[in-house]
Amino acid sequence: MIMNEVSDALHRIRHSLAHVLAQAVQRYRPGTKLGFGPAIADGFYYDFLLPEPITDEDLPKVQKIMVEIIKAKQEFSTEELSIPDAVKRIEDMGEPYKAEYAQELATKQGLETLSFYSNGDFVDMCEGPHVENTRDIPRNAFKLHNIAGAYWRGDEKNQMLTRIYGWAFEDKGQLHTYVKARTDAVKRDHRKLGNELDIYVIDENVGPGLPLWLPNGTVIIDQLQKLAEQFEFSDNYERVRTPVLTKGSLYEASGHLELYKDAMFPAMKLGDESENGDEYYLRPMCCPHHHIVFSSRPRSYRELPLRLAEYGHTFRNERSGSLHGLTRVRAMCMNDAHIYCTKEQVRDEFVRVLSLHKRYYDLLGLDDYFFRLSMWDPEDPKGKEKYVDDPAAWEYSTEVVREAMKESNLPYREVVGEAAFYGPKIDTQFMTVGLKEFTVSTTQLDFAVPQRFVDHGIDCTYVDNNGEKQVPYVIHRAPLSTHERFASFLIERFGGAMPTWLAPTQVRLLPVGADFEAYADKVCAELRKHFIRAEVDHSSDSLGKKIRSGTVSKTPNLLVLGANEVEDESVTVRRYGIKEQRTYPVAEFAQRLLTEIKTRKHVKEWDDADSIME
Template structure:
């Protein structure tokens, strides 16, 4: 620490464990980390200062709560990868002079930067950029923050950097901001709120893995840019681990496994993004539907069915058509015998249909809550480049439910919906679940329906329910639906990837648009509140994620084929058929393999097919009235009587272990 720092009055720094330590005013996060230990100081990349991320070398002038940020935290990875995008931009600028840069954020798995360049980037260029990035890292360039008036920043990016994209951001997006921040690293400067790494030397390993096309600010009428994706790490070891995970992800790809295990098919003759379920995949889907239907029945849900298309006026009334028109198929125009024209739309959402079911008769306060549920197929015209097997499709089925309740019942109903969603995830083996409270953005009011007062109440209700359920959540501003705030559930799969699946949404807007009402205890009409709820979300997306999470090794109750009977020789085929019949009679999905192949080959093929149980029958087993049992990926489990085998399998299926 400098002599000047030591002369200043001390400040009190509260560490995450509650310890309070005195430091000279003007101390930095690095000073604090170093006082704790050299290892921590070496690993530190930023700090959390009174709840907000800040640069490691920013001076701290007042008492504060401080946490040191390292790469092994979500905040640390985000900061590291965003800094890496700046280092990549500097490398591109040095290799390909004249390149200009749009947006370069961190992502869930790395970073990207949108580049405007006369050069068309290819795979070989990525390797050159990687080498240059590592060279910049070895230069140990200090990354420094500078704050200035917005007008001065405009002049800087016009006259010094000659960067029209940053000028546009400053003059349009940030036009109401007085001061902005720039980050300098050598000859490269970018407009950024930060924070960033203290120097480029933290970057030790990098992998650039994709180039795609993008548009400036996501507007197809604007400049076409090149988006370069990458990921970076503070050590080569972490990069190697990441590459190993990528290889495992390829092996688990649901499109690959879906084909190998004969679960679903995608055919251009049927249409892009329109998956077709094959018999084995249909079993998985029907078992999941039966599981949720059974649980919903216990919880008072009422099943309904609605058509696949609807009059366009219905979706105009709900607001889905104007809000989502870009992602919907064109309307179907129909002329009747009298020449009158009607327009229909492939159903984009199930909710409007359910609202009309609710309003089809007079409701009393005693009738509420009413919980309508449907596995309803909806259609979205996703861009072809965004389609991804089951997880991003144009036709998909939602496990959609709408709960109509009184305001005094709302928080209880939200809690019940949360509980059901948590039950579904735990049953399916998703143990790591994050929860986001998706709120509206008050600065972008035109994006949402309803009044500010309605939104304030809805978001208050969502918070109260989440707090009552003891959920560890974070807030996502601007992530709400146009009609209300949401509780979004984000699961982490076996490879550590995050997927948003289930959701619970509160809606005060649709009851107004559809004039929904109930007769209260005072004899007057009142507005119900609507909860939109879908634990699976999309059945297709959920199953696609489940395939990759389990690598196709489904729990017994979901496996399309739960057991296969493998006779060792032809002379025991009759006995094997008896065993097979006993399994079928017990409701177990079983097959029998009577091919004249050696038992070793039959077992290997059953393992490749990921069949949970292999029931081996030979002369010895027939004489003893038993079977030898093998478990997929575990091997020999010993001998069982046929009745003992049936009891064991039925117990595992019933308990959904």
């Protein structure tokens, strides 16, 4: 499902389309200035400074001009100009952003020439490559689909430009397939399903980004939490519980007030304001608390690795424009844990954490992921501000994480310059149903914060076998991310039809008529004795309506109960998504269902159903 590297031909087509787009927009809105216009994962975009705004209604018109340009069979030609000539050329073109970038290429990157591509009356400073002629661009395999704002060079201090996005593929069929996938994704959007299936609400009386889990959603997160407790128990984690509110001084020690304050809710003043009033904060992360638990008494090297786990509530004052359903919220509950270990243990612990990730994904039937290893950039001129200043520790930790990654034999890619302040990190990347790359969880190695605690007089150390105090390495890990983020991901993956073990209602019993309600109640009570989440449809609807309602609710098992079933103490089962039904004795049905729930298998149809039918 993860997109493969695109072919060179498609890349050329997309990049050339960006030029044709710019050409068309300059024709449509004379005076338009150009920003950047690259090929991207599903097409291309171009950033413009427009003399007057453009709207969605203009897109088909621009697209039409693009088709005309393509039909005109314009030759792409290229030329290399020396820096002075290039600068003069750009001045003639009257392009301020291009001029700025040309300056940078010449001064900072030390280029001696710059290349220009032209087709028809259009010229752009660009390193290529392009198609040979606009006729090489399939004119029915691209579509302008979106207008958005984007800062020049991605920096919010700069001018906001107008970005026009297009999808582009090698033929009409591929475009059609892609557009269909995007359209289908809308139906599986967790915000839509979350509303339809009564999973959560975000209410203006509570506040933006503060979701309320309804009973159905609560079942899902309770089950995820149970799963995590079992897996973590078997990996020798210990559970702790820590408060959501904390004195500011702790966040001075951890460095959050210095580096992370923008994402924290403002301080609360507690106590007498005139004297000794301490400032308190809602916590943005659990780690400082776990560090305090670790520091609460002297620790021996024999206790390490010490793994402290908590499903912890945290609060982040996310910017209003970034809030998004359950995937970007301001109050969340994380599958958090911190592993305290010696320098020598880091590698094995990392391997163990990666394998824990794999156990979750295998269980859930998820296999289309890769890990993104984010590393520091020793060459970064701003490195001193971006990364903790300890090159030796960076080198060691980067190498040890890379080794763990290799040993785990899991797919991964390295990204230089994306590390966190405190150490390298590993993100787990999936594709969403909308075919966008999506980070589910982050694992981070931290060799700096415990030392900061020590520097602030908090004894975050252990005693080694020489009786010397040592500062531990810490691994921050949250394979199931936050309830909010993980549930939203699963809802979209399963299209709201959760595997039985996660389903809010596991069984809905549908009496064929009023005479059979007593039997339905009896069977329901029997199932509930086994903690199966069963309920009876007591409405006066027709059977057809009950089946429809049950199906729409995506309940994995619907039981039809009438005279036949009363007769031989059985149930007739409709599994979600399967038209044909099976009849089982009540006890056998319960047993099969319990096995399915206990093993957390995601099966649509029970294997040996045929033989049971006889």
